[in-house]
Amino acid sequence: MHSLIKHIAKNIGISLFLITSIFISPSVNAEQSSEEIIKNRKALFKKNYNTAKKVQSLSSNEDFDEAKKLMLEMSENYKSLKKMFPDNTKEGFKTEVLPLIWEEKDKFNSLMEKSSSNMIELASVIENAENIKGTLGKLMWGSCKACHSKYRKEH
Template sequence: MKLKHIKLLFKNILFFSFLITLIVPAYSELSVEEIIKGRKAIFSKNYNTAKRVQSLASNGDFDEAKELMKEMSENYKSLLEYFPENTKEGFKTESLPAIWENKDEFNALMTKSSNDMIELASIIETTDDIRGSIGKLMWANCKSCHTKFRAQH
């Protein structure tokens, strides 16, 4: 009986190890260009999604808005992996050196942005001030990041 459980455990470990190699992106194997373009795409997606969230919430379409807020939250978490040291320059990056000089602050802002989107999703239907809540919990984070960590364009 023990041997059967050990075999099953071993099979599961091998299976999950295999899945991890397929699912978890190998950021170290991505080129600088892929990383920079990837982070730009995520920020762009979040901006476009934020505009949709604003519109949906203003129109009372809370369920769809909340799903998009959760998606944005996950995007902010994923951005933590998109700023390795070797991606400071090139490929029209608009990221300022302040990101790497203040890495903990930048990471904290991405984490706060992620958490704020979850908070916004939890209060959006009950807030008396939809526009103000969106401004405080979504747009203020965008502004904070752009002010300190993004080049003017």
């Protein structure tokens, strides 16, 4: 039970941090240090990954109402991520992104928009999907893979 409480407290802390980060405008990014921006975007990507795992579990258990809320949260996170790659964050602080993001900024931003749209579509179709796992794979995990395979360092 103690580990559950620690897990919940950790997730609440991350959530509060991310909610605050989401409301940061691009002009504030100029005032943030590159370290802060990199840490914020890493936290947001991690949040989306953890949320995706919850979406998968909830959908598999047919708890669609809660899963849909999380899908829409992920959609907004993808939109926020577009603002988190200023030129001063190409290197350092254990960033795991490739320079290609800055070389293909429009393509990367389009991918984030597509990922956001995919989550909205997923929320509208998941409940009636014949193959829940396949639908999640196509619309949610496929978005993750498209970005990771092109813009993230191998690890």
